[in-house]
Amino acid sequence: MIGHTDEERAKMLAEIGVSSFEELIQNVPESIRLPRISGFSSLTEQEICSYLTELENLNRKASDSICFLGAGAYDHYIPAVVDEICSRSEFVTAYTPYQAEASQGILQALFEFQTVVCELLGMEVANASLYDGASSLAEAVLLAARHTHRKKILISSTVHPLWREVVRTYLIGSGVELTEIPANEGVVDKNRIQELLTDSYAAVALQSPNFFGCLEDWSEVSSIVHNAGALFIAITNPLASGILKSPGDWGADIAVCEGQPLGIPLSFGGPYLGILAVKQELMRQIPGRIVGMTKDVNGKRAFTLTLQTREQHIRRARATSNICMSQTLMALSALVYLCAVGKKGIHEVGMMNIERSHTARDRICAVDGWKAMFSQPFFNEFVVRCPGDPLKLAEYLSTRGIIGGLPLASYYSEPEYKNGVLFCATEKNTAANIDKLVSTLRECT
Amino acid sequence: MSKQDISLIFEDSRPGRRALRFQEVDNKWLGEIPAGLRRGHPPELPEVTELEIARHFTRLSQRNFNIDANFYPLGSCTMKYNPKVLERAARKKEFISLHPLTVPSVVQGCLRIYAETEECLKQICGMDAFSLQPAAGAQGELTGVKICRAYFESRGENRKKIIIPDTAHGTNPASAALTGYQVIEAKSDKHGILNPERLKQVMDKDVALIMITNPNTLGLFEEHILEISRIAHEAGALVYMDGANMNALLGIARPGDMGVDMLHLNLHKTFGSPHGSGGPGSGPLGVKNFLKDYLPVPVVTKKGDDYVFDWGLKHSIGRVHSFYGNFLVILRAFVWLKMVGSDGLRQISEAAIVNANYLKAKVRELLEVPYDSQCMHEFVASAVSLKQFGVRTLDIAKRLLDFGIHPPTIYFPLIVHEALMIEPTESESPETLDEFVSCLRQIISEAHNSPEVLTGSPHNMPVGRVDETYAARNPVLRWTSKS
Numbered sequence: 001m002i003g004h005t006d007e008e009r010a011k012m013l014a015e016i017g018v019s020s021f022e023e024l025i026q027n028v029p030e031s032i033r034l035p036r037i038s039g040f041s042s043l044t045e046q047e048i049c050s051y052l053t054e055l056e057n058l059n060r061k062a063s064d065s066i067c068f069l070g071a072g073a074y075d076h077y078i079p080a081v082v083d084e085i086c087s088r089s090e091f092v093t094a095y096t097p098y099q100a101e102a103s104q105g106i107l108q109a110l111f112e113f114q115t116v117v118c119e120l121l122g123m124e125v126a127n128a129s130l131y132d133g134a135s136s137l138a139e140a141v142l143l144a145a146r147h148t149h150r151k152k153i154l155i156s157s158t159v160h161p162l163w164r165e166v167v168r169t170y171l172i173g174s175g176v177e178l179t180e181i182p183a184n185e186g187v188v189d190k191n192r193i194q195e196l197l198t199d200s201y202a203a204v205a206l207q208s209p210n211f212f213g214c215l216e217d218w219s220e221v222s223s224i225v226h227n228a229g230a231l232f233i234a235i236t237n238p239l240a241s242g243i244l245k246s247p248g249d250w251g252a253d254i255a256v257c258e259g260q261p262l263g264i265p266l267s268f269g270g271p272y273l274g275i276l277a278v279k280q281e282l283m284r285q286i287p288g289r290i291v292g293m294t295k296d297v298n299g300k301r302a303f304t305l306t307l308q309t310r311e312q313h314i315r316r317a318r319a320t321s322n323i324c325m326s327q328t329l330m331a332l333s334a335l336v337y338l339c340a341v342g343k344k345g346i347h348e349v350g351m352m353n354i355e356r357s358h359t360a361r362d363r364i365c366a367v368d369g370w371k372a373m374f375s376q377p378f379f380n381e382f383v384v385r386c387p388g389d390p391l392k393l394a395e396y397l398s399t400r401g402i403i404g405g406l407p408l409a410s411y412y413s414e415p416e417y418k419n420g421v422l423f424c425a426t427e428k429n430t431a432a433n434i435d436k437l438v439s440t441l442r443e444c445t
Numbered sequence: 446m447s448k449q450d451i452s453l454i455f456e457d458s459r460p461g462r463r464a465l466r467f468q469e470v471d472n473k474w475l476g477e478i479p480a481g482l483r484r485g486h487p488p489e490l491p492e493v494t495e496l497e498i499a500r501h502f503t504r505l506s507q508r509n510f511n512i513d514a515n516f517y518p519l520g521s522c523t524m525k526y527n528p529k530v531l532e533r534a535a536r537k538k539e540f541i542s543l544h545p546l547t548v549p550s551v552v553q554g555c556l557r558i559y560a561e562t563e564e565c566l567k568q569i570c571g572m573d574a575f576s577l578q579p580a581a582g583a584q585g586e587l588t589g590v591k592i593c594r595a596y597f598e599s600r601g602e603n604r605k606k607i608i609i610p611d612t613a614h615g616t617n618p619a620s621a622a623l624t625g626y627q628v629i630e631a632k633s634d635k636h637g638i639l640n641p642e643r644l645k646q647v648m649d650k651d652v653a654l655i656m657i658t659n660p661n662t663l664g665l666f667e668e669h670i671l672e673i674s675r676i677a678h679e680a681g682a683l684v685y686m687d688g689a690n691m692n693a694l695l696g697i698a699r700p701g702d703m704g705v706d707m708l709h710l711n712l713h714k715t716f717g718s719p720h721g722s723g724g725p726g727s728g729p730l731g732v733k734n735f736l737k738d739y740l741p742v743p744v745v746t747k748k749g750d751d752y753v754f755d756w757g758l759k760h761s762i763g764r765v766h767s768f769y770g771n772f773l774v775i776l777r778a779f780v781w782l783k784m785v786g787s788d789g790l791r792q793i794s795e796a797a798i799v800n801a802n803y804l805k806a807k808v809r810e811l812l813e814v815p816y817d818s819q820c821m822h823e824f825v826a827s828a829v830s831l832k833q834f835g836v837r838t839l840d841i842a843k844r845l846l847d848f849g850i851h852p853p854t855i856y857f858p859l860i861v862h863e864a865l866m867i868e869p870t871e872s873e874s875p876e877t878l879d880e881f882v883s884c885l886r887q888i889i890s891e892a893h894n895s896p897e898v899l900t901g902s903p904h905n906m907p908v909g910r911v912d913e914t915y916a917a918r919n920p921v922l923r924w925t926s927k928s
Contacts, residue, residue: 001528001717001785002796003874009796012803012875024798024819025697027666032702034791039568042786045530051783056539058554062547063539072767073545079465081495087532089513089719090506095522095851096723097509100911101903102846105508106722112454115923119488125922129724131580134767142623162767169741169763170587173594173624215482243475245484258767268555269545269768270580271725283920289723293924294916296909297901301450306916312583312619313857317628322619324583325713329721332502339454339498340464343490348467355474377478398548406546427467 061398066433068360068404070381070424071211072133072160073269074261076239076349077428079340082263086333096289096325100304101296106328107303110291113335120241120338120346121255122248123277128289129331130274130323133258134163137205137235138170139276139287139321140254144203144231145176146320147285152201156181156188158210159235161411176202186214186374186383190221197228203254207235208244211411213357213381213422214374215244222251231282238262238275238334240379242346243354247277254278263337264330273330284310287321289328352427353380356434360425363438370441373420381424383408390421393444400440446907451504454491455924464495508907509722510851516877518804520823520854520866521614521662523692523714528784531717531777540776545768549753555772556752559745562779563729569790570688570708571701572731576740578770582689583616585709585728586656589685590624591762592707592732592739593654596683599760604653604682610639612662612858617687626653633860637663637816641672648680658687659694659703662858662866663816664801664823666693674704683707691715692870693798693821696791700731707732717781718774727774741765796871797822800878804869807882811889815861823868825861826853836892838863840899844891847905848884 004012018024025033043051056063067075086092090105097103097110110128117126130136141153155164157180168178181192181204188206197204204225208216218234225232234252236244239261247255259273260266278286284307292306312319341349357380364370369387386393390407397405408420425434475483493501510517517524534540543552563575579585590607597604607621610631618628629647634640638661648655655677659667667673674684686700686708692715694700700708712718713726720726732740742761743754785793798821805814805824812826828838842852842865854866869878891898903910 001526002792002871003800003877004796008875009799012799016799016802016806018802018819021795021799024802025666025821027668027819028698029668029671032671032698034696034698034702037568037696037699037787037790039787040565040783042789043783045528045784048530048780048783049533052534052537052780055554055557056537058557059539059543059552062544062551063542065551067544069544069546071546075542075544081464081498083536085499085502085506087536088503088506090509090511091722092532093512093527093719094509094722095517095519095524095720098519098854099510099842099846099852100913101843101906101908102510102515102851103508103722104907105505108451108453108508109502109505111922111924115453115455116488116490118923119490131584131724132767135580135584135765160767162764165764166766169591169765170623172591172762173626175625215478217479217482219481241484241488243478243484245482246488249484265541266544267541268543268547268552268772270766270771271773272767283922290922292916293921294912294919296911298909300908302908302911304911304913304916306913306920306922308917312615314615315619316615317618317622319615319619319622322583322587322616322623323581324614324616325581325720325726326724327580327721328723329725332722336498336502339491339493339501340495341490342463342465342492343487344463344492345465345467346490347487348470351470351472351474352467354477355470358474358477377482379478394548395550398551403544403547403551 062403065401065403068402068423068425068429068437069406071406071422072162072258073266074424074426075266075428076261076426078263078265081340082333082336085336086329091329091332097305104303107291109332109335111293111303113331114291116335116338117275117277120238121277122246123255124280125283125286126277127286128291129326129328130276130288131327132272132274133256134166136256136274136276137163138167140233140256141167141203143254143285144233147282148202148231150200150202151176153178153203153205154181154196154201155205156207158183158188158212159205159207160211186212186376187216194224197224199229201228201230203231203233205233209237209240209379209381212374212383213378214376215378218250237379240350243350253282259330259334262334264333271327271330273327273334285320288323288326349427356427356429357382357425360423360429360434363434364441367438367441380426381422383420383422385419386421390419393421396444397440402437402440446508448907453924454493454501457493457497458491460492462492462494464493464498515849515851516873516881517851518853518867518869519851520868521689523868523870525870526872527717527719531780534780535773535777553752556745558776558779560747560752562775565782566710566729566731568787569695570731571699573734574737574740575729575731576744577729577775578741578766579728579730580766580771581724581726582709582711582728584765585730586616586687587620587623588730588741588765589707589709590620592736593683594624595739595760595762596736597653604651606652608647608652608655610657611860613656613658614687614689617656637665638667639669639673641669641676644673644676648676650680652680652682654683654685656685656687658690660690660821663825664820665816665818666821670703678704689714690822693794695794697794707736712774712778716778718777725771725774727771793871800869800871800873804867804878811885823866826865826867827861828863828865831892834892834896836896836899838865840902841888843910844888844899844902845884846903850881850884
């Protein structure tokens with residue numbers, strides 16, 4: 001890992017004009033200079049690989065399991081071409097494309113990414129990625145507060161509970177407050193939006209498919225929200241874009257997604273992909289990197305990072321966000337995935353998700369004691385009432401090679417959710433997988 | 446690099462072309478979705494074959510400078526070589542196929558990686574606890590500022606200001622402002638470091654935090670750090686360290702011994718994980734014991750023989766990530782740390798410091814180095830002397846591209862005119878450093894004799910100098926069939 005030998009180092013020190021290395025660190029106060037740190041010995045490459053195998057074995061039960069778990073992270077098939085392209089070291093080992101002429105490849109890819117994001121979400125301007133869905137929602141909320149000069153946000157309690165926690169953390173010290181809109185039958189209570197909304201609110205944030213998997217009907221939402229002078233933040237699952245109305249179709253001003261379903265592995269929670277897209281008039285309020293198409297001195301098409309006066313390295317304390325590095329490689333994965341899937345495939349993969357999840361739901365509900373909690377339409381996730389203890393269920397399934405059955409009670413304290421269990425089925429859950437899940441549920445109930 | 450035009454993938458699209466196919470599904474299932482919720486027109490995704498995808502993106506990849514192909518002395522970015530075994534580890538099914546909400550008993554491998562990485566970082570930094578949740582340095586920093594806010598609120602204090610030196614990264618003031626703090630800039634002295642006397646002038650009981658980068662962005666160790674911490678602590682303020690430049694300190698000095706109460710690290714800089722053209726990164730936040738209960742939840746702890754998630758921190762500020770942070774980046778850093786070992790850490794930083802000082806000794810014969818004391822892992826030169834020839838730092842940067850070298854960070858820090866911030870890292874050989882110097886020498890001679898070669902550069906890139914002003918004035922941020 002070190003580029004010079006001890007002999008070379010001695011020569012270099014001589015050329016620097018010092019007799020020992022210690023002379024180079026004389027500005028470090030003597031009292032804090034370390035003799036050495038000890039504690040973990042150095043392993044060779046071969047040794048670290050053996051150690052990793054040990055750790056992999058500790059995960060093997062889970063990695064060999066079938067997955068019926070969603071809740072913000074989804075097990076989808078990832079085409080080989082995505083891995084092959086995105087593991088190219090030309091993309092992996094480059095820095096943020098500050099020098100446009102030496103980074104046309106990734107800049108063009110990010111411009112293409114922004115384009116497919118706008119297409120999926122029906123929006124006009126997208127940035128080149130944020131950290132994850134949760135922080136993208138937090139950025140959207142801050143954007144709305146900045147744009148409207150208002151300090152209150154209405155957010156549906158059907159929005160992912162962990163995302164709402166992240167938003168709350170981001171709002172510490174900002175003076176912006178969240179108010180939750182209650183749910184009714186698994187979807188946001190639209191009547192309550194109208195009741196709660198006043199002209200002191202900056203935005204209304206809704207999610208569909210929501211945390212329970214339910215699809216929400218947002219007819220009239222945009223006019224209610226806009227009449228109050230607020231912005232409509234719509235959270236969606238980008239993989240459902242071939243089937244479901246887009247945030248743009250619903251009249252949203254800001255669209256937010258977790259991009260992980262688009263060709264990014266589960267990876268125990270990260271790295272994922274934050275997606276944020278807006279209407280044209282919010283372009284200069286958007287956080288993060290944006291790539292623009294321009295020309296070079298000879299008039300040839302070229303790409304560059306642009307609108308940088310929004311950003312922290314120029315604007316410092318007055319920037320639209322503190323974000324610097326984001327998730328470029330994940331944006332590339334999503335782009336390659338969407339190219340591989342294509343215009344027809346995005347509909348087909350959506351159809352497979354609908355077929356598998358509805359089959360799974362119907363089969364589970366045919367087991368004694370199990371029934372659906374909500375009657376709302378859904379895409380690939382659904383809540384069922386479990387006849388036993390949901391916490392024990394997840395543990396039991398994990399011993400039987402199944403990851404799934406998220407207890408709602410871990411996220412919602414209301415008694416009505418006590419026996420609720422969230423399942424997900426994607427194109428990866430074959431009929432045989434579903435058989436196995438159903439027979440295992442029979443065993444334990 | 447080839448100058449051949451590469452079309453946009455949308456321009457290659459032809460109706461009916463396919464790459465991936467899915468199993469067919471009976472259309473009756475669409476009936477499960479009410480018509481009012483269905484999309485009218487499909488999104489206009491490209492219709493291309495897999496060959497077209499492979500060729501398009503392979504060609505795009507070849508239009509990027511990157512560590513594996515190019516020297517990349519980008520200051521404060523620590524563009525070191527990323528050993529391939531890290532990538533191999535991060536592709537293992539036993540890591541990438543795991544759902545984050547899996548019951549912890551069957552993903553003990555992941556939890557152990559979290560726990561052991563945290564342990565290594567604690568020893569390296571002299572801190573008492575770490576959260577590995579922040580997804581990048583800037584998010585780690587934001588987490589730290591939120592903790593600062595929560596800490597003072599819990600003590601019933603409403604301090605309103607954060608002191609930040611003028612050499613700081615822009616993320617520092619941005620994180621402070623996002624948390625409702627007023628930013629007070631502290632000017633560095635003529636030696637390029639923070640002077641305790643000047644600090645005393647701006648320090649008062651309304652200051653919550655001082656955020657320092659050490660070594661600072663001039664590559665200089667803040668030699669009054671102990672005095673600075675003492676002044677802050679006496680006023681009741683906390684000390685935050687931006688650990689972006691931690692590559693200079695491994696095994697040499699620990700922030701925890703400098704009076705630092707909180708710091709973030711950039712695993713993608715110091716700890717071997719690659720930058721991915723702009724992410725993913727990871728920005729763990731380390732704190733002293735008295736702030737431990739404020740960290741984001743969950744944290745990983747050991748219970749008997751098992752590792753578990755602990756959600757019970759008394760004052761936790763909450764989460765900053767959907768799940769537990771960028772696990773695959775943390776995994777790479779874990780592999781890197783285990784390979785280097787605690788004894789090898791110091792050699793890494795020593796080599797980075799030797800390389801930087803060696804390069805500085807050569808560069809100062811060619812360009813002014815305004816703060817010319819012994820540097821740590823990086824230094825800042827100025828091209829102000831070339832202005833007389835109509836040549837700016839930007840021209841040097843673009844001309845370096847023609848030699849296959851990625852330019853240093855330019856025009857930063859802001860206190861140096863026509864700045865070039867140069868960080869060679871420990872990975873590079875003396876020959877590479879010498880090669881950089883000889884290119885720079887040629888460029889400076891061109892500045893004297895034929896400045897138009899510089900102002901017209903780059904000449905060997907796929908495109909000539911890119912018009913950034915035009916991009917900002919006429920924003921075209923997505924492709925349309927008309928563009």
